[in-house]
Amino acid sequence: MNKLFNKKKWQKHDLLFISVAILCLSPIISSPIALLLGFTLAMLGLVPKQINLNLLTKKLLAYSIIGLGFGINLDQAIAVSKDALGLVIVSLFSTLILGWLLTRRLGIDPKTGHLIASGTAICGGSAIAAVAPAINATEDQTSIALATIFILNSVALFLFPFIGHLLSMTEHAFGIWCAIAIHDTSSVVGAASAYGNEALLTATTLKLARALWIIPVAFISALLFKGDNKKITVPSFILFYCLSILIAYYLPQFSTLYDIIFSVSKRFLVLSLFLIGAAISFDKIRAAGASPMILGICLWIITASGSLTYILLLM
Template identity: 60%
Template structure:
């Protein structure tokens, strides 16, 4: 297949991902299909472009966080939030080492499970200098589980007769991505949706300390810590949007563009993985993600219903 055909297929797919009809999981799949069919131009340095665009996207997402609201929810459930985040990361670290999974891929899956799915993986990956294959494996695992949770959680909630508040809290803790949290909670009820969305927003603030800790944890052998500066700009974006509410229309626009840029990032990441790479990785990443997700889901549900 000639290079012109490859470039045409690549740029057309990229343009489609810029439309509002393509979601993050779909963009990842489109990129994966292009890579598997050999339609990704080899002259493009996708890894370099992806890392920069990921950083810019995360900074832009900071303009969409209501700091006061997120802080209020964080203070109300600070114990549960810290316990689930720290517990998930610690458990993930131990299990990753035990089963012999790639350390960075396992850590990214753990971070996505602990905080907010794809957004957390996107934020942490530059801090630990993960490559496209590791990022792609983590995202693919998280997106598969997200799709399952979207349908399974409301069924479990109704079967156990969970009240709206309890279900919303559980969904925010145990479902990875915000989009799936919103989808599952909205199917359950209005109060569940409000609770889940607000709590998930609060958990997003924890991207900041987790990314900084991750940079320290994965520092090079020279013991030099690479400061993920985009996280600092993420904090600035949150502060600016909170201090200048009169420009909310502008901040919302930046937030919307950043969400679409994140979709493009996932398309580019998908272009870096293929069937051969997934076969080489084996079933461990998915098994690890499922195990970690089941443990967090059951323990958090038990805590919410029994205490």
């Protein structure tokens, strides 16, 4: 707990932040609105200094995703993963190759460009956090990549549901698109949950299956950049997420409890997005700079439009 909260005195205006955070646990606040509320309070300087937002968000998000696993049907999860396997592989490696080409074209630092491409190709911040130590990236290189992906994630949370409804996409199709084209798991789940339960289950399942590609990509990255492949790690929440799916599958007699855990996890996910919004600052936006942001936008548009075209025409 000491790592989550420091010993600074609480101020009266901190009560507003806490009240809004509690409000995000209610059904009246959607994922995009929660992110916007957090960002607004951050811009007004109303985020308590006593809270370690990064650590709290990381833990809360991990627990939320693990809880969502109890609402996943194993047979459906396998079917979704098999149906979209080709799309996942093609989009992943084409994004990495395109990222390498554009990085050279734009004159961006190779490691920064590779981190942005890895975050776009797999699962945003988690992929960047896993690949960075494997290629011995500096703190500045990692921060710029994270800031770029972070900003685009925030945009995706609002933009994707709008496009999905505009094109009258089914929840299943929208869930697949989210898992392929949105970077971070948090934004994937947030956008999908705003679209519907089937979209949420499809997107969460496919995104976390996609996240397992962190291991081979980090290993290949270490070889390319002559880094340290001993530093490659896989986020533990992915393993616990898989475990929660197996528990729900092999112990179906507790389905009522699983439904409660799933519902509570969805609300804590909204709270996580509120905390993510509260961590956004103009310093992070400024740190991204023009060239890395151009790279991130180009990769994102190509990945999103290419996967959308495939889903609408061929799936």
